[in-house]
Amino acid sequence: MTAERGWIPVDLLASRFDENLAALRSRATPESTRLAGQLLATALPPVVVQAAGEVLQFADLATTPEGAPVVVVRPPKVTVAQAIKAIDQLNTLPKALPLLVAGCDVGWLWTFACKLAHTRLGSPGYTYPVYFVEKSLEVLKLAMHVHDWQVLLADHRVRLFAGDDAIDQLFEQMTREPSIAWPASTINLDPTLWTRFGSLDQLREAANADCRVELESFALRLEKPAIDPKRLRVLGISSLFTSFLQHSMRDWLAASEQLGHTTELLIESAPHHILTSLDQARAIANFKPDLVLLIDHFRGEFRQLPADRPTVCWVQDRMQTLFHKDAGARQGPVDFGMGYAQAELVGKFDWPADRFMPCVVPVNDARFSVAVDSLTQHQLAKYECDLSFVSHASKSPEVIRDEELALCKSPGIRAMVTAISERTFAVYRRGDCLTGDAQIARFVADTLTDIKATIDDHTPLVDFLRLRLNNALFRHQALEWASDFARHRGLVFHLWGKGWDKHPTLAHHARGEADNQDDLKYIYHASKVNLQLSPFTTAHQRSFECLSAGGFLIARRTSRDQFDRANQTLFDYGSSIGISNLDHLRLSRDDRLWQLVKEAADAFGQHPLDQPGDFWANLTAQARAQWTEAGSTLWPDEFDQISFQTQADLTRLIERGLADADWRREMTDKMRQVVIDKTTYVAVTRRLLGFMNLSI
Numbered sequence: 001m002t003a004e005r006g007w008i009p010v011d012l013l014a015s016r017f018d019e020n021l022a023a024l025r026s027r028a029t030p031e032s033t034r035l036a037g038q039l040l041a042t043a044l045p046p047v048v049v050q051a052a053g054e055v056l057q058f059a060d061l062a063t064t065p066e067g068a069p070v071v072v073v074r075p076p077k078v079t080v081a082q083a084i085k086a087i088d089q090l091n092t093l094p095k096a097l098p099l100l101v102a103g104c105d106v107g108w109l110w111t112f113a114c115k116l117a118h119t120r121l122g123s124p125g126y127t128y129p130v131y132f133v134e135k136s137l138e139v140l141k142l143a144m145h146v147h148d149w150q151v152l153l154a155d156h157r158v159r160l161f162a163g164d165d166a167i168d169q170l171f172e173q174m175t176r177e178p179s180i181a182w183p184a185s186t187i188n189l190d191p192t193l194w195t196r197f198g199s200l201d202q203l204r205e206a207a208n209a210d211c212r213v214e215l216e217s218f219a220l221r222l223e224k225p226a227i228d229p230k231r232l233r234v235l236g237i238s239s240l241f242t243s244f245l246q247h248s249m250r251d252w253l254a255a256s257e258q259l260g261h262t263t264e265l266l267i268e269s270a271p272h273h274i275l276t277s278l279d280q281a282r283a284i285a286n287f288k289p290d291l292v293l294l295i296d297h298f299r300g301e302f303r304q305l306p307a308d309r310p311t312v313c314w315v316q317d318r319m320q321t322l323f324h325k326d327a328g329a330r331q332g333p334v335d336f337g338m339g340y341a342q343a344e345l346v347g348k349f350d351w352p353a354d355r356f357m358p359c360v361v362p363v364n365d366a367r368f369s370v371a372v373d374s375l376t377q378h379q380l381a382k383y384e385c386d387l388s389f390v391s392h393a394s395k396s397p398e399v400i401r402d403e404e405l406a407l408c409k410s411p412g413i414r415a416m417v418t419a420i421s422e423r424t425f426a427v428y429r430r431g432d433c434l435t436g437d438a439q440i441a442r443f444v445a446d447t448l449t450d451i452k453a454t455i456d457d458h459t460p461l462v463d464f465l466r467l468r469l470n471n472a473l474f475r476h477q478a479l480e481w482a483s484d485f486a487r488h489r490g491l492v493f494h495l496w497g498k499g500w501d502k503h504p505t506l507a508h509h510a511r512g513e514a515d516n517q518d519d520l521k522y523i524y525h526a527s528k529v530n531l532q533l534s535p536f537t538t539a540h541q542r543s544f545e546c547l548s549a550g551g552f553l554i555a556r557r558t559s560r561d562q563f564d565r566a567n568q569t570l571f572d573y574g575s576s577i578g579i580s581n582l583d584h585l586r587l588s589r590d591d592r593l594w595q596l597v598k599e600a601a602d603a604f605g606q607h608p609l610d611q612p613g614d615f616w617a618n619l620t621a622q623a624r625a626q627w628t629e630a631g632s633t634l635w636p637d638e639f640d641q642i643s644f645q646t647q648a649d650l651t652r653l654i655e656r657g658l659a660d661a662d663w664r665r666e667m668t669d670k671m672r673q674v675v676i677d678k679t680t681y682v683a684v685t686r687r688l689l690g691f692m693n694l695s696i
Contacts, residue, residue, distance in 0.1 A: 103189025235289035255681035315339030347613020394499035436559030438605035524551030538631030564630035
């Protein structure tokens with residue numbers, strides 16, 4: 001009778017349950033192991049299932065008082081169509097995630113809830129968790145007999161709680177692991193689940209109250225550490241949802257360990273976690289750090305960092321939160337800064353000059369070193385070439401211009417972008433280039449004056465030219481020169497990185513993306529000549545990586561090279577005649593000193609005494625950082641030999657590099673040793689700790 005009506009005994013679907021149970025066990029967590037055991041121990045009564053199209057329902061087998069068999073249907077609360085509609089509506093609602101489905105029913109909502117768009121804007125790689133709660137182990141076990149939930153049950157972002165205490169389990173997880181975002185909305189299929197808390201809002205309020213009590217208890221019991229400068233406890237805080245910065249933090253901590261210190265990294269453990277104040281407080285209380293390291297964030301953004309722990313903010317990117325007077329004002333007495341743009345951060349945004357150490361983004365030389373003896377010809381064949389360049393900056397200047405024009409919201413702004421673009425293209429068509437912030441800002445101002453255009457704030461136009469259009473033109477002009485030379489001489493020229501296969505004139509050189517862990521060091525090592533092209537500085541991380549791998553490079557000069565060389569000459573001479581601060585400089589009557597000041601002004605495009613902040617303090621900081629921010633001062637003896645400005649310079653250098661292997665090796669060995677001594681993570685960390693003078 002049951003078979004004729006389409007009813008199937010659930011026992012016949014045991015293999016599906018076994019597959020789902022194995023997926024649940026694959027998580028290998030105490031919670032998943034416990035639940036798997038409970039499900040196995042749960043005995044099912046005689047139940048049949050009917051599944052045809054969108055119909056899915058369970059029924060109990062019973063008998064009438066007369067002994068006749070009968071099917072007692074368990075009516076489903078949600079059909080397939082209703083489940084799809086509910087999930088589609090959630091996809092359109094802001095702040096609906098994470099979702100909690102309270103009750104399993106026949107399982108449709110669980111199936112479709114996992115197909116929600118679980119990513120979050122602003123956090124690449126982050127996925128929201130999804131919560132499933134079911135009071136009855138029997139109901140869950142029945143659903144696992146009919147649905148293929150292997151992916152769902154193996155997914156760690158799926159937070160599954162089952163049993164009479166399911167909501168209590170959820171509450172316990174919310175307070176134990178606050179880094180897993182709490183449910184923000186719920187679909188209630190079983191109101192009886194909320195007997196203890198009443199609703200999701202009340203559950204969240206109760207969890208919040210517990211977390212606040214714990215936070216307050218940490219503040220009460222934190223003690224000032226007894227710092228041993230030779231063996232510091234160093235805590236680094238980073239995010240899983242960054243591309244480069246998390247790896248930079250790991251390298252920074254590894255360097256600290258090489259110097260004899262104990263380290264710990266606070267970072268999300270999975271893509272559905274995100275750090276909270278409570279996670280920070282627990283890390284501080286448990287690890288008891290002497291020193292806290294941050295990248296692109298400062299102490300004021302972390303409420304739980306105790307005010308007496310020295311904290312370092314490494315400025316690696318131009319974040320609005322850092323380039324702001326509020327950030328400078330919130331620097332405490334044991335807050336230190338390091339990184340780029342020291343003069344601007346100190347001069348314009350009031351960061352403390354005596355607690356900011358200029359430095360470049362360094363290299364983990366161990367990662368890029370190549371064991372030459374272990375390489376086979378087969379390994380190198382893919383990478384060997386005469387000339388190579390590695391970068392993802394493949395978008396052509398014309399495309400960048402057109403993208404910016406498409407974003408213009410008014411005819412006036414469009415006219416300004418058009419004029420700036422046309423004039424910049426004209427500069428490069430003449431074989432010249434633009435570099436240097438002051439030069440680019442003046443170029444924009446002069447262009448607007450010439451076309452009689454006014455705008456309150458030039459910054460967006462300057463940033464467009466400096467960071468996007470000129471950045472591309474500076475690189476691509478030199479690449480076109482290299483491509484022309486390679487074609488005329490029959491050289492093999494490789495371009496590595498995203499998008500080069502779509503470039504209008506350089507696509508034939510494209511070799512695809514380069515993996516940082518495996519490809520890069522072999523590319524650098526196997527290329528006879530590596531190009532370094534950046535309008536910002538020749539002392540670039542790519543240069544350090546190349547040299548660490550034993551690769552020879554040639555670099556295009558920038559105004560920074562001229563400016564830092566002039567500044568170093570000025571500082572060395574000034575120091576030799578007793579100049580130690582800006583007032584001494586202003587009062588000096590030394591003719592040679594003022595001639596050197598003029599040369600620095602010519603190199604920068606602005607008189608030093610007109611620059612924001614304390615010019616001499618900035619020079620002092622650069623000297624303390626060993627003049628590592630420009631190739632001309634980092635490699636003073638080699639730089640002029642391996643750098644170029646014009647097309648003729650470039651072809652001459654390529655010819656010499658290809659023809660003279662001994663010279664290539666001499667330059668590489670000398671420059672690589674400077675990298676080891678000054679621009680590795682170990683070298684920068686050692687210099688930082690000396691700068692902070694933690695022993696005092």
